[in-house]
Amino acid sequence: MAKNNPNNEMASGFRRKLLSWYEQNNRDLPWRREDDPYRIWLSEVMLQQTRVEAVIPYYQRFLAAYPTLEAFAEAAEDDVLKLWEGLGYYSRARNFLQAVRDVRAHYDGQVPADPEIFGGLKGVGAYTQSAVCSIAYNVPLAAVDGNVKRVICRLFSIEGELSKAHVQKEIEVKAQSLLDRERPGDYNQALMELGALVCVPKAPRCHLCPVASYCRALAEGNPGRLPEKRKKKPLPVVELTAAVIVRDEGVLVRQRTESLLQGLWEFPNVAAGRDGETAAEALQALLGVKVRLGEEVMRLSHTFSHLRWEMTVLRLTIDDVPPQNPPWVPVDAARLERLAFPVIYHPLLEWIKKQWIKEQSIKE
Numbered sequence: 436m437a438k439n440n441p442n443n444e445m446a447s448g449f450r451r452k453l454l455s456w457y458e459q460n461n462r463d464l465p466w467r468r469e470d471d472p473y474r475i476w477l478s479e480v481m482l483q484q485t486r487v488e489a490v491i492p493y494y495q496r497f498l499a500a501y502p503t504l505e506a507f508a509e510a511a512e513d514d515v516l517k518l519w520e521g522l523g524y525y526s527r528a529r530n531f532l533q534a535v536r537d538v539r540a541h542y543d544g545q546v547p548a549d550p551e552i553f554g555g556l557k558g559v560g561a562y563t564q565s566a567v568c569s570i571a572y573n574v575p576l577a578a579v580d581g582n583v584k585r586v587i588c589r590l591f592s593i594e595g596e597l598s599k600a601h602v603q604k605e606i607e608v609k610a611q612s613l614l615d616r617e618r619p620g621d622y623n624q625a626l627m628e629l630g631a632l633v634c635v636p637k638a639p640r641c642h643l644c645p646v647a648s649y650c651r652a653l654a655e656g657n658p659g660r661l662p663e664k665r666k667k668k669p670l671p672v673v674e675l676t677a678a679v680i681v682r683d684e685g686v687l688v689r690q691r692t693e694s695l696l697q698g699l700w701e702f703p704n705v706a707a708g709r710d711g712e713t714a715a716e717a718l719q720a721l722l723g724v725k726v727r728l729g730e731e732v733m734r735l736s737h738t739f740s741h742l743r744w745e746m747t748v749l750r751l752t753i754d755d756v757p758p759q760n761p762p763w764v765p766v767d768a769a770r771l772e773r774l775a776f777p778v779i780y781h782p783l784l785e786w787i788k789k790q791w792i793k794e795q796s797i798k799e
């Protein structure tokens with residue numbers, strides 16, 4: 436046990452050292468220059484499960500399009516998904532839009548400072564509630580993200596897998612006990628920054644750590660072993676066959692209604708080998724018209740947090756218009772540019788664009 440383990444007596448020294456390190460070492464990130472609660476909230480939504488470097492350009496484009504809460508509340512969901520395209524976890528964008536519309540409708544356009552009210556908005560979980568309320572309104576709540584969990588685990592040498600409820604609880608209690616109640620927003624950001632820059636997952640840089648003298652895991656000699664990691668199971672793989680059907684009116688696509696990637700657009704696709712059907716039979720059943728398979732266009736893959744898609748894309752010809760129209764709609768080049776597609780389809784969209792340009796130049 437470190438001689439200065441952060442208990443009540445030591446906590447004020449711990450906070451002082453952490454905050455002073457943060458003042459000298461924090462990264463200049465666009466949301467740290469903001470005091471508008473809407474803009475702070477947006478950053479926290481985008482940063483969930485996503486790296487800072489990936490978020491920055493999205494954050495800037497988003498605020499250029501919707502600089503205020505009022506402007507965003509007026510946005511069309513399709514336009515928001517287009518701006519979010521490639522950032523992943525699209526339910527964040529849909530929930531944020533719904534929550535902002537509720538703020539405009541019920542709270543006079545002011546992001547609620549009361550954590551109970553704010554936490555009741557669509558998509559606002561415990562982390563977002565604490566982060567936004569502490570940073571925007573100085574509410575003394577500890578924000579516990581993945582970085583903070585790791586730091587707290589090491590500081591207090593907490594054993595057990597992070598996924599266990601009792602481990603989560605212990606981390607939350609310790610995090611709240613350490614919180615600087617005078618400057619909760621700065622303190623929360625400082626602890627997250629420590630996790631991002633110094634107390635990193637694989638090889639913590641303890642020689643640079645401003646609170647090393649408080650760290651029990653360091654005193655025990657092997658801080659990198661915490662938090663305990665769950666053995667990763669291999670991800671299930673879903674094999675898909677997708678079809679490019681180009682007709683005079685455009686290429687056939689539909690808007691997804693499934694919870695995964697809801698609201699984004701996609702090409703006709705089927706799971707390979709389901710119920711012994713061939714891909715042609717399954718695509719025929721999906722579209723409701725006779726199909727003729729053409730050559731393979733490309734193979735694509737995408738890994739989600741919980742599964743992996745492996746996709747073979749084929750050219751497909753149909754003589755009749757699919758009877759279900761919608762959902763299957765032909766889309767021309769100009770409209771295709773404006774629709775949001777999952778990242779897996781982006782190489783295919785490029786390919787279609789090139790085909791169209793080629794065909795256009797042959798006609799001319």
Ligand code: SF4
Binds near residue numbers: 586590634635641645
């Ligand atoms: Fe993390 Fe090392 Fe600092 Fe402990 S001393 S908090 S393990 S960086």
